[in-house]
Amino acid sequence: MDEGDLVLIRAQILHDLGDLVPENYRTVAGPGIGKGRADWMLGRILAKKKSLMTERQALACQILLLLGLYRVANDALAEKKARRASEQIPSEKKTDEETELRESGNNVLFFEYQLRQYLTLYSMHLPKNKGHALTSLIVLDGYEPGSVAVSTPKIPLISSPPANSDEEHLAALxxxxxxxxxxxxxxxxxxxxxxxxxxxxxxxxxxxxxxxxxxxxxxxxxxxxxxxxxxxxxxxxxxxxxxxxxxLPRRSRSMKELFTGENDTHLYN
Structure with missing residues (x-):
């Protein structure tokens, strides 16, 4: 997924969520918080309002959470790769470095797959033209935007968002x-x-x-x-x-940013 796709998805998601998004969110989630962490935090906040949401909005909330998780994982992987390219790593530490790089890559793939699944399901709730325009490059194969059914997808597809799925993704770390x-x-x-x-x-x-x-x-x-x-x-x-x-266990340490950060006080209120 490239940044352009993520920006388009995020814009559609925030439009769908409308007034459910806290008014102070856009000012608080500024330079002090990375894009991934900001979206993840907003997803957690909105998850508490799922009883007020339509099915489409509940899916949008889940996608926002996954966007945050994917961004954080991808940023952590990019940082590790950049550090590896710029530093001379002692031979005795290369194995550990390669293991961490592989684990970070697995995190990215896991959250990307989850995001693709939810985007595919979400697209079924969009008008046909929006479904194609928004997600043609990143949804799973074998579906028709704007339809109510999936035709023999190549990858097993979720049929509906599970209860507390936002917590399940985080618990898996x-x-x-x-x-x-x-x-x-x-x-x-x-x-x-x-x-x-x-x-x-x-x-x-x-x-x-x-x-x-x-x-x-x-x-x-x-x-x-x-x-x-x-x-x-x-x-x-x-x-x-x-x-x-x-x-966090070693396999999830690249996701530490999700649980740390500055300027979070207002989002917790």
């Missing part, structure tokens, strides 16, 4: 942790409180963050963080994001 690991990560909460949270997981909703680990039941750090923001008044978005940023 993290590896599951044991209960002890979760308590150690979010150590601003005492161990006794965590014990009560885990024991009552089925009743308090924490069970929705549970994942099966290799040998025992684990929890996804991102989903736990989202749960804490909703259920513990002492936990702020900024606090949780900082914890997550510092504990």
């Amino acid at each position: 993290f590896d599951p942790l044991t209960r002890a690991g979760i308590a150690a990560l979010f150590n601003m909460i005492d161990k006794e409180t965590w014990k009560n949270y885990f024991e009552r997981a089925a009743r308090n909703g924490l069970i929705n963050a549970r994942q099966q680990g290799l040998t025992e039941i684990c929890y996804n750090p991102f989903l736990v963080g989202e749960w804490l923001i909703k259920n513990n008044t002492n936990c702020t978005r900024r606090q949780i994001d900082q914890k997550l940023a510092n504990n």
Whole structure:
């Protein structure tokens, strides 16, 4: 995907979302925040308003989130490639450097594929001429813009946006942790409180963050963080994001910008 395609898509998306976009967004998401992080943050904000959206707007919201994820991943990959080209890397570090480069490339491909899927689905809700003009270069093969069905696509296609799909994409950046690991990560909460949270997981909703680990039941750090923001008044978005940023697994470290950055205060209000 080139920058021109992304700009056109973004313009259509923001037009569709209309008054749902916060008035202060365009001034806050300025030079202090990269384009990718700004779009990702706006996508997260708008995801809370999905009950007010049409199906087309809900898809637009998801695409905005994925645009942000794709931009951040692609920028991180470009930065790594530029650094590799300009620096002399010691032979003993070349293997690690190549591994990081490959992992960054995998992140780009993953988010690009997700973005293509949602664009294909979104295009079915657009007038035929807009569907062709906006997405002819980047949607999946085997569909007709403006139609209501997909004809034998070459790549398996999502049929509708899953519930909380924005959270699923972000949760996928993290590896599951044991209960002890979760308590150690979010150590601003005492161990006794965590014990009560885990024991009552089925009743308090924490069970929705549970994942099966290799040998025992684990929890996804991102989903736990989202749960804490909703259920513990002492936990702020900024606090949780900082914890997550510092504990990304190696395969996702190139996405750290999503959870850090300056000038975010107004977007959290």
